[in-house]
Amino acid sequence: MLESCLDQGAGLRLQMPQTGPRLAALVGHGDTDTELPLLWQLCDALGALGYRVAVLDASRGETLELPGLHGLLDGSLSADDDFDLLGQVPAAELSVFPARHGLAGLAKPDGALRADAGARLGRALHAYDIAILFGSADRLADWARHWAISPVLPAAPQKDSMLAAWRSLKTMVAVGVFPTLASVVTRPGMATAGMAQAARDNLARCASHWLGRDVDVLRVRAAPEGEPASAEVHRLALRLIEGAATLATVATPLAPSPDAAAFVRFDRSIRSH
Numbered sequence: 324m325l326e327s328c329l330d331q332g333a334g335l336r337l338q339m340p341q342t343g344p345r346l347a348a349l350v351g352h353g354d355t356d357t358e359l360p361l362l363w364q365l366c367d368a369l370g371a372l373g374y375r376v377a378v379l380d381a382s383r384g385e386t387l388e389l390p391g392l393h394g395l396l397d398g399s400l401s402a403d404d405d406f407d408l409l410g411q412v413p414a415a416e417l418s419v420f421p422a423r424h425g426l427a428g429l430a431k432p433d434g435a436l437r438a439d440a441g442a443r444l445g446r447a448l449h450a451y452d453i454a455i456l457f458g459s460a461d462r463l464a465d466w467a468r469h470w471a472i473s474p475v476l477p478a479a480p481q482k483d484s485m486l487a488a489w490r491s492l493k494t495m496v497a498v499g500v501f502p503t504l505a506s507v508v509t510r511p512g513m514a515t516a517g518m519a520q521a522a523r524d525n526l527a528r529c530a531s532h533w534l535g536r537d538v539d540v541l542r543v544r545a546a547p548e549g550e551p552a553s554a555e556v557h558r559l560a561l562r563l564i565e566g567a568a569t570l571a572t573v574a575t576p577l578a579p580s581p582d583a584a585a586f587v588r589f590d591r592s593i594r595s596h
Contacts, residue, residue, distance in 0.1 A: 356509070436466070476488060
């Protein structure tokens with residue numbers, strides 16, 4: 324008598340990644356006055372959609388006191404042990420984990436991701452519906468390329484922020500990753516709106532001329548501190564979800580390649596709240 328796990332469909336089932344948490348990405352380039360408020364408001368918008376959200380801070384290393392992603396991966400930390408490493412949001416409302424060492428442990432010495440990276444990360448994040456990788460373009464580019472993630476790349480309409488965003492964009496495009504660009508306005512006023520429009524036009528023009536890419540730069544007005552996320556932030560949150568990958572929670576040894584086994588792009592239906 325045949326074992327139930329060895330029927331004719333067993334091979335096909337092994338090739339299909341299992342449902343797991345989604346992995347999205349937000350690129351940071353040092354403009355914390357813009358990036359962190361936007362990150363928290365995106366998390367707020369995702370929470371309003373019913374998602375359990377975790378932030379993996381790729382810029383911070385884990386320690387004995389804050390084991391973060393490394394602890395989630397080796398089982399020494401429970402997903403219920405929330406950390407607020409970025410220091411901006413109460414830990415009870417959002418799980419924020421340092422992740423630099425944990426992410427490094429999922430890669431080979433040459434930087435390529437290990438074949439079981441998706442399964443291990445999916446199991447570590449099983450308590451969440453979506454995790455947002457937050458870090459520099461240099462740190463996120465290979466991860467986004469491997470799992471076909473389209474990150475969100477924010478920029479404020481100031482010169483320094485625009486230049487940093489442009490450098491991040493070039494880093495991403497160089498490895499075949501095309502982020503969603505967001506010109507983020509944090510202050511009201513006609514002058515600010517005019518600067519934001521000029522910034523959007525400039526980014527789009529530079530991308531077309533120097534990178535050969537027509538890009539849509541979204542206008543996003545962040546809500547004042549303490550207020551609910553704006554409608555524009557909610558729309559950006561949907562783009563964040565749309566550009567995310569779904570992590571497999573089990574290994575898929577019969578899949579044709581590690582890249583194909585590591586992720587499956589989710590459908591575009593959004594769970595309502």
